Structure formats: structure tokens, C-alpha cells
Amino acid sequence: MEIPSTAPLLDRETKASERPGDHKDELRLWLRMLTCSTLIESEIRTRLREEFKTTLPRFDLMAQLEKSTTGMTVGEVSQRLMVSNGNVTAVVAGLLTDGLVDKRPAAQDRRVQVLTLTAQGRRAFKAMAERHEGWIAELFADLGPAEIGQLFRLLGGVKASLHQAISNRQNGTPTAAGETE
Amino acid sequence: MEIPSTAPLLDRETKASERPGDHKDELRLWLRMLTCSTLIESEIRTRLREEFKTTLPRFDLMAQLEKSTTGMTVGEVSQRLMVSNGNVTAVVAGLLTDGLVDKRPAAQDRRVQVLTLTAQGRRAFKAMAERHEGWIAELFADLGPAEIGQLFRLLGGVKASLHQAISNRQNGTPTAAGETE
């Protein structure tokens, strides 16, 4: 299971995409990460529904608005949450009905809809955010602060690697990996 | 940003759920993990669609069947993939149409439907799985084997902590955390 710390230098320096077979470790890592994310996400969905009768997309959208003092446009929110504009429109529709969000055309650019939390929306979000933070802490309760810090740092590296790989591909992968295929 | 390695023993031993405020580190860790998972998942979805004209749920389902020599029931698959039975039924319907999966009642228990990959399904899955493994390796390409091993190990701890917290809650949380609320 453990990666030997005496791995040959060749292995350490060879990009994974250049070795032909054996990428099982990366695959196992991804499957484990996926398991963790899925468990957390579905637990949070359950608790939001049971305790606040709301959904994760609604919570996430309100969280974005709460961070912005001047409000956000539909497009900004959709980029931030990595979902489509149409989806933001639909989720906002529900929040408008419940009086949690306010939508109005921008002063300078009347194409743009500016979204803000209402006073009621801010109160509701504050209550949910506090509980949410507690739930996450509970879920990670068996980990010490050192482990949490280490994970945060390592996942920073993962994030950078992902951005690298994804942008490479979206252009024309002008790297060695591209030549071999 | 870094957690000092000389953190007082009290901190290391205090359960996160027993401290009142400050759970920001856990929250930041979760948000970063979610970012990584979402990036990977949507990249894999895109590539499966572009290169194989299929979807992630189909791929995941075929992966389960491929691992089992004797076939699996709808219920087993739904547990494994953490989705509903109804969902499995629907995804299987598509795979049946394409001749990738076979469905037949079990010999001993005629309530149960046994799912297996067809010969064509096995061939198709083999091709996809090879590419999939390569994609994952590309996405993690900037990480060394030591980092991958470390992450895998730490996420094992996360997984254990999640199971702990979730099962505690589903019974009656007979822990100290329960008393305080």
C-alpha cells in the first residue's frame, strides 16, 4: 500500500502520462477522493433538507451573494458556481418566491440583473452557515489540525495540477504527451 | 497559512466539535476538496462524451459489472454506486438498448434481476477504462508518487472520520457532542 520513500529518481521525474501502463495509484486516489466528496455532499444535502427545508444549490447561491456587498450578476454567480446561467435563473426564481433574494437591473447596464440577499435572506443564511460549519467540523472530527493542514496543502497541489492539465488540453496540448498520440 | 508542527497538545486532542467558533480550517479544506472533485468529474464527463459518446453514470455502472464475474443485482449496484434503485434501472435500460448489458432473473430468487456485461460490453468497457486511467494520470501529472501516497493515506483517515460521524448521527449521537445541543 505504501509508496516506498526510496523510489528511483526516474520514477519521481517521469510524468505519469509518459508511462504506458501502471497508473493505478492515481486512479485509486481519485476514487477515494470521490468517495469522500460524495459522502460529505450527500450528508450536507440531507441535513439542509431536514433542518432548513432547503437545497444545496440554494445554499451555495446564497453563500456567493453573502460574500459580495454590492451584489452579483447572474453571469458572475454562474461562473463562480460552475453551473449554467439558466440554472442560476431557475434557482434564483425559487429564492425570489421565498423573499430571500432581490433581483433588479443594473443602473449602468440594463441587460445585467444584479442579485442581492434581502434582509430576511441574510438572516436565514447566517443561521444556516453557522450550522453548516458545525456539520463540516463534525464530519472531520477525527482528524487533527496537522492532518487538516497537510491535506489542505496537498490538495492545493492537486488543484494546480488539474488547472494545468485542463488548460493544456483546451488549447492544443503543445506538450510531449500530445506528440505520442 | 501553515499549521505549526508545534501545536499544543490540547489542540491536537480536542475534538473539533467541542470548540465553539473557529472551524474555518475544516470548512476551507472541504471547499478545496469539492473544487478538486468537481473539476475532475466534469473533465471526465466531457471526455467520455466527446471520445466515447457515453455518460459517467453508464461508465461507472459498467465498471461495477466488469469487476464481478457472476453478475450483480440491481440492488447491489445501487448500493455500490450510492444511487437509487430507480436510477440503476434507468441507466441499465439505456445499456440494454445498446447491447452492452444483459439482464435476467436470478435462478434461485426470481425477484432479483442479475446484470452482466455482454461480450460487446466488456470490449467497450476495456477500451474506455484504459483511456480513463490515462486521463486521471494526466490530471494528477504534476504530483510525485510520494504526494499521491500521502494523499491516499490522509483521505483514508477522512473516510473513516466521515463513516464515524455519519453513523453516530443516524443512530442517536450518543456522544458528548449530542449533549451540548
Added chain:
DNA sequence: TGAAATCATTTTAAACCTAAAATAATTTCG
């Protein structure tokens, strides 16, 4: 045997997501 309970699956309804097309407002530039 046969009624009740249990287990597995299917059906249904509602919410959500995406992609593509349609609509609306603004900017650019002749």
C-alpha cells in the same frame, strides 16, 4: 396451507442540470 412480513424492483412526480436556440440590451463603427 396461507396470511403477514420482508425484500427487490419499478413507477411516478418533482427538482435540477446542461446545451442550444431565442430574446433583449448595449456597443462599435461607418
Added chain:
DNA sequence: CGAAATTATTTTAGGTTTAAAATGATTTCA
């Protein structure tokens, strides 16, 4: 000015997911 291009949003259609209710098959046990 005003047509064309751009930008932002909404609408539409198709597909996926979940939860809950309904259905079907088997087991238990009096």
C-alpha cells in the same frame, strides 16, 4: 444615426437524480 456584432439573460427540450408510492416475489410461521 443605425446596422452589425457582442454580451447577458431567458426559454426550451432532453436527460439525470431522488424520494415516495406501488407492485411483485419470497420467506416465515402459526
